Amino acid sequence: MLRAILAATLCLLVGGCTTISYYAQSVEGHLRLMARTRAIPDVVNHADTDPALRKQLERVSAIREFASRQLDLPDNQNYRSYADLGRPYVVWNVYAAPEFSLELQQWCMLFVGCVNYRGYFDQNDAAHYAGELIAAGTETHVSGVPAYTTLGYFNDPVLNTFLRYGDQEVARIVFHELAHQIVYVNGDTAFNESFAVSVEIEGVRRWLTETATPERLREFEKRQERKEQFHQLVAQTRDQLRTLYASSLAPDAMRAAKTEVIAQMKQSYADLKASWGGYAGYDPWFSQPMNNATLGSISLYTKWVPAFQALLEQEGGDLPRFYLRVAALADLSKEERVIALDMLQSSRLASAE
Structure with a gap:
């Protein structure tokens, strides 16, 4: 039993x-x-x-x-x-x-x-x-x-x-x-x-x-900035692939275009790595076979992070109130929740520009 x-x-x-x-x-x-x-x-x-x-x-x-x-x-x-x-x-x-x-x-x-x-x-x-x-x-x-x-x-x-x-x-x-x-x-x-x-x-x-x-706090913020840039690169690549997959290309042509998008992502990472002074913390991830599942494993954990950060800012950093707001989002239907998160995400990204 x-x-x-x-x-x-x-x-x-x-x-x-x-x-x-x-x-x-x-x-x-x-x-x-x-x-x-x-x-x-x-x-x-x-x-x-x-x-x-x-x-x-x-x-x-x-x-x-x-x-x-x-x-x-x-x-x-x-x-x-x-x-x-x-x-x-x-x-x-x-x-x-x-x-x-x-x-x-x-x-x-x-x-x-x-x-x-x-x-x-x-x-x-x-x-x-x-x-x-x-x-x-x-x-x-x-x-x-x-x-x-x-x-x-x-x-x-x-x-x-x-x-x-x-x-x-x-x-x-x-x-x-x-x-x-x-x-x-x-x-x-x-x-x-x-x-x-x-x-x-x-x-x-x-x-x-x-x-x-x-000094340790500054190191954390620097590491966090690199992480956000990495996540942005993955998100941009997924956006490119999403557009590609919605096209009417034949499978062979789509497969070749997909390979090119992934190659571009790896080149963008090389440029990003150079801007980091050679920091190689993401090399192991990029050394893996790169496909839709690999990219998706990252986006699952980061898709709505800016939205939640915007919500926390709205609550003045008060975590108990933030948790209550998140619980209210959880009570919505998935469609309503996505709309609410999209609005929060847009406000966060706009303020960062």
Whole structure:
């Protein structure tokens, strides 16, 4: 019975759940994670704990307190325990899209509705499923994920998979995943992820302002500026492809034009990289096979971020009021929500010009 309940609930995390084997890997993967989880105070106080890990977890605890105290994020047992999974990622997400469409494939699940990815606890399983999609003529992208949220159904632990990135990344992930517990709309991945990204950006900025040196804050803002320029490049490329796919070109001609658009994007990245003084942080992403699924995996998380930032500005930076406004958007129909977000997005982009 417990396994059946877990199987249903764990469809929150990973897409589809259309086969028994998929249920099984979801349940087994999460049960193994839970079995490795220990309360952070127990790990910190254990005599055999590596001193470096002890210090990391002490800083994580401070970040967790900041999340609830200063960002009004849920004050619960999430991220108050720790698990070392012995691997670099907790799950691997599979994204998929047709050759001449930017629409990512959706997989529908219990509780959360439809999402634009399907996750696996085993990298080989993700690669196998992606291979099946490729054989059917679909473009795919497989990406390792350092964290996921169960939306409060379980007490999500801090994981070695994101602890290894350092304090700032830990703060980003904790703020992001806790934001999902405030507002989450079934079947609207772009809304959910863009909201969480907007919270993580503002949260890290406030955390650094309170705890770090001015130099670290300036480094964050510079990194954020590069990230926004990267996202703009991806969005511009998708706009070009959207226009191309709406044309009446024959498949061979459209395929050649698509290759040219992607080549232009890579050249634009080279120019952008030069303007950054050679900063190469996005080289790994550009070294991957580039297709509609790869591009879509980025846009899912950034599509509405400017809209949410505009909304936060309207509320004078007051996070509780901001959360209420976001909840009101969540109550709208998807069509009404898109219209409202478009208006916010336009105002934000206009003010930035």
